[in-house]
Amino acid sequence: MTIIRPYGDTTGDGMVQLSFTLPVPADKRAEGAALQLAAKMGMDPAMVVHAKQMGEGYTFFVVYGKVNHLVDLSRVVVAERDFPLRSAKEINTLIKQKLRRKLTVVGACIGDDAHTVGIDAILNLKGIAGEKGLESYREFAVSNLGAQVTVPELVNRARAEKADAVLVSQVVTQRDAHLQNTMEMSAAFREAFPAGRRPLLVVGGPRFDELATEELGVDRIFGRGTTPREVASYLVDKLVTA
The missing domain is CATH 3.30.30.60 (D-lysine 5,6-aminomutase beta subunit KamE, N-terminal domain)
Known part of the structure; x- marks a missing residue:
């Protein structure tokens, strides 16, 4: 039916x-x-x-x-997971064998957004719902910049860390602040990095449309209920095994 x-x-x-x-x-x-x-x-x-x-x-x-x-x-369109969900052991092994260095991630809440629950759940060691964050993966180098980070600060830190990926969490949505902040961020990274050398841009939050990657200028959007293992699996799929 x-x-x-x-x-x-x-x-x-x-x-x-x-x-x-x-x-x-x-x-x-x-x-x-x-x-x-x-x-x-x-x-x-x-x-x-x-x-x-x-x-x-x-x-x-x-x-x-x-x-x-x-x-x-039959007419419902959603963003399906198009990458394999791997275990922490598999993720670490692939990075070590294929990348042969740590996979570097920089994360933050940008603009006036002071809600770090989302970014902390993905990055911090304690993680969420019994699943540890990316800091627990031995082959990840994680920098969590916290809340209310400006876009220029994020770009500069990503450049300094030679980030493979930038993770941004946006919870505040009044007047579409999450959309404006994301588009500002993606434009700044396109301007600051040569073509082909820009970090992978990943955003997450409960009010994003997961199909709006092209519109917002990012590589991936994660919605509510996303786990650290999903994010880690995606990063490995795009940066290590692609």
């Missing part, structure tokens, strides 16, 4: 749950506004199942209702 509908209480009933905030005080009029919005989004019937004031003049809603939209799975 390639055509599906949302599942709420029974199979194919089309029921969905939606949350949003409206800039109105929490009262009956606000609930009416929430239902009007839900109706315009195709939810019919819809009901407000939760409403809570979020500061003066704002109300948070959870709306539950039915939609008639269908999803055709």
